Amino acid sequence: MSAVSELIAPQPAPPVTATQWTPARIAGAALLGLWILAGIALVAWLAGAWDIDKVRTYGPKYLTGLGTTLTLVGISIVLGAVLSVPLAFGRMSSNRVLSGLAYGYVYFFRGTPLIAQLFLVYYGFGTYRNELEALGLWVFFRDAWNCALLAFTLNTAAYQAEILRGAIESVARGQHEGAKALGLTPFQTFHRIILPQAMIVALRPYGNEIILMIKGSAIVAIVTVFDLMGETRRAYSRTFDFQTYIWAAVFYLVIVETLRNIWAKLEQRLTRHLKR
């Protein structure tokens, strides 16, 4: 005997409830509408102000400026990474003097604006021109590009040292002990056990640092380096056309978003063994 004596007849689907126009929904629609309107207005304005002469004159310059930006950031990130290794080990060292020096370096470069550091290198070293000429270093400091490279390298080294230190210290102590129990040398331990685990932790901050450097590198335009921002300022000062800035914004947004997406993919790929 079954407990069910009769089957319930099929029911029609419940009626679709009408979307309620709550204040939040209205606000959302209004704000999104505002963005869409702004986007359409921007595209329409850019299309209306499209001037093939200006594009021919300034388009290639924007691209070379973009190349300068990427070269500057690329070189300074790599040199900064090299410099950050001794700094990070200095920070972690048990030697008071060493760790104090490394801490002072990191604190100075993280506590002051990059633009002040750039001015200190570019204008500041100019004060000691005679001494630098005697040392034969003036050739280096005369060029704004070199000064920017030096300032950026020193700055990013401080940030990267902190990233590296945080990542290395995040590796559990048991990993060191396990390596020791296996009889690995300190170098082998670091190279084979600690570093691979630390790099995964450091991946995301490194990506952020690269993006911050690309954005921060715009200030070299002020010391007469013609990067993307510098070319933009030059184009604006010649044409007084505001779309020069809009195009620069588009360029920067595209670079940053591309890099962010590439980095997210990379991180997903490299940490796939950690996903459960």
Next chain:
Amino acid sequence: MEPTASLGVQLYSLMSLFDPFCGPVGFLNLLPDGSLMSCGDTGWGDEVARGFFVTVTLALCTLPIGLTIGLFLSLAQQAEIRSLRMAANIYTTIFRGLPELLTIFMIYFGLQIAVREAALALGYARGFDINSFVAGVIALSLVFSAYASEVLSSAFKAIPKGQYEAGYALGLRPGKTLRLIILPQLVRIALPGLGNLWMILIKDTALISVIGLGDTLRQTGIAAKVTKEAFFFYGIACLLFLGLAMASSIVFSRIETSVRRSGVNR
């Protein structure tokens, strides 16, 4: 004299009484006459000190505006309504992706063009100049709020759902739940992140000097050009920013300990 102007003068003279650089008890007065950083007409101490106050004022004006916009942004980012989330995400993508310097230039020149066009449309013969301080506050608020919304959003995620449910169970309206139950806990979680953003804000104020605001960097820059002692004066600028960072970190650790004392241990 107009009443507002005289009030401003009184406020200024009151503030200069507590000026740690060149006031009655300022330490720069200890320097001998004729040194580069002494106060008065012979040295650059008072000019640099004025720039320093502009830097601090700029950061302090930006903070409340940026925090308020950031809070609304983070509320929108976790709304159930898709259009609100999308609108907030477009905002943060733009202002986190643009270089701060470019944002500043765009706001400064863009506002100037907009105001001029508006003035012409309204029948005024000529436009008004945009104050670089106002442009700086707007630009920095846009950037700060975009970053603050991320910090606040991750703090919102750290608050258990039960807290909201308890609020509703008590019969509180959503707005009241937010204000009385969620926000006090949110502040504790978000404080370290907001402290970092404040440090970044202080450093970003230096960028406003490029649109002509007489902040620390610009004032030291002028002194450097006139005296040809660039290394000394830009070094002073760096030290002032370092001092500001140190003072802020002391204040923040004080706030954090006092907030932790009144919070629950989880």
